[in-house]
Amino acid sequence: MRPRAPFFMQFKFYQPFNTNKDKHAAHVKYIATRPGVELSERRPDAESPETDNAIFMQYLQERPRSHGLFGSAEEGVDIKAVAGEAKCHEGIVWRGILSLREDDAIRYGHTDRTKWEETLRATMPYIGLKLGIEERDFRWYAAFHKEPGHYHVHLIFWDKSCRRRDGKFARSELRYARGLFVGEIYGPExxxxxxxxxxxxxxxxxxxxxxxxxxxxxxxxxxxxxxxxxxxxxxxxxxxxxxxxxxxxxxxxxxxxxxxxxxxxxxxxxxxxxxxxxxxxxxxxxxxxxxxxxxxxxxxxxxxxxxxxxxxxxxxxxxxxxxxxxxxxxxxxxxNQASSLFLQTGALLRQGRTSLRIEEAREYLKSRVRQDGLQHVEINKQKEVERA
Structure with a gap:
């Protein structure tokens, strides 16, 4: 039985940029206090590329219905420390969304933060390695959102060493990441x-x-x-x-x-x-x-x-x-066998004919000897008669 909707995966990358505290504060106020806006349905991804990663991190944690921030370590996450590291990072920062339709999430058991934590901890280290990022330098964090209709997680990750210079994922990297997530989520079925x-x-x-x-x-x-x-x-x-x-x-x-x-x-x-x-x-x-x-x-x-x-x-x-x-x-x-047999038969026939000729000659000689003997006897008899 196929899933009701396909697994959704999206990644964006942001190059390092300079900003100031006023912009941080203004953006925090914008996403937190804008009249009539439900932050549970709004993503900072939709904002200007100048949106700071630290603001995005704070959004993940403070957003209504968020189940909180988690990462590779099982112990709790220090939001201020993570936000500070994201803000000060001098390399590329990636953000991602992984989503399942609600009925599929229920069917495959991905209805709470704990299950998503297990899935991401089983897959994200391999994605980091595929991107050429050493495990000790790979920083990733996520928050689970149980939105009606689609359960999803927001991801943010970066290479602490800044060795990865290319923000865009290659097709092979995207296929690899999708394959890992799909294999882990849909698993046995x-x-x-x-x-x-x-x-x-x-x-x-x-x-x-x-x-x-x-x-x-x-x-x-x-x-x-x-x-x-x-x-x-x-x-x-x-x-x-x-x-x-x-x-x-x-x-x-x-x-x-x-x-x-x-x-x-x-x-x-x-x-x-x-x-x-x-x-x-x-x-x-x-x-x-x-x-x-x-x-x-x-x-x-x-x-x-x-x-x-x-x-x-x-x-x-x-x-x-x-x-x-x-x-x-x-x-x-x-x-070849028939030819050989024919040759052998011919040889035998020739031998047979030769034997017949020899036998005929022998008989002829015998008959001549007998005739000569009889003739000699007859001559002797005539001589005896003449002497008598």
Missing amino acids: RRRLLAEKTMCRDRMRELGVGLLTQPMRLPSAARATLQNALTSLAFALPTRGRMFFAFMPPEVKEEALRVADLVLGQTAFARQVQEYGELAEQVAAYHTSRPEQLQLARQNAIEDLRERIAQVAIKGAVGVRRSWIEEGYRTRRTI
């Missing part, structure tokens, strides 16, 4: 949604692997289309290099995504894809309530899923190509 999203994605990936490795489960027409697409991808793959979607040339990515779309278009995936998109929207709802941003989060999640299935398709196509190579090797081996 957000982690559950992220876990469900991951499980849903992994489940679809396994289904994709199953379809690509065992397409026989598909109807014949869908099976033929998928196998043809996978074959086309196998032909398109480069012959060398790492077989990862991110490294593929555009035309190969297009082929791989076509296979992914065929897989995700199967009936077994329809409900899973819908659920995955909804989970992506719920996770994004912690940061925004704008419909176009939520739709973009859904689209990005689906696109990420397509690319993951495309990677599975690439691996499947590599397997198809490997099977071709192995089949070609087996075919060549069979041909």
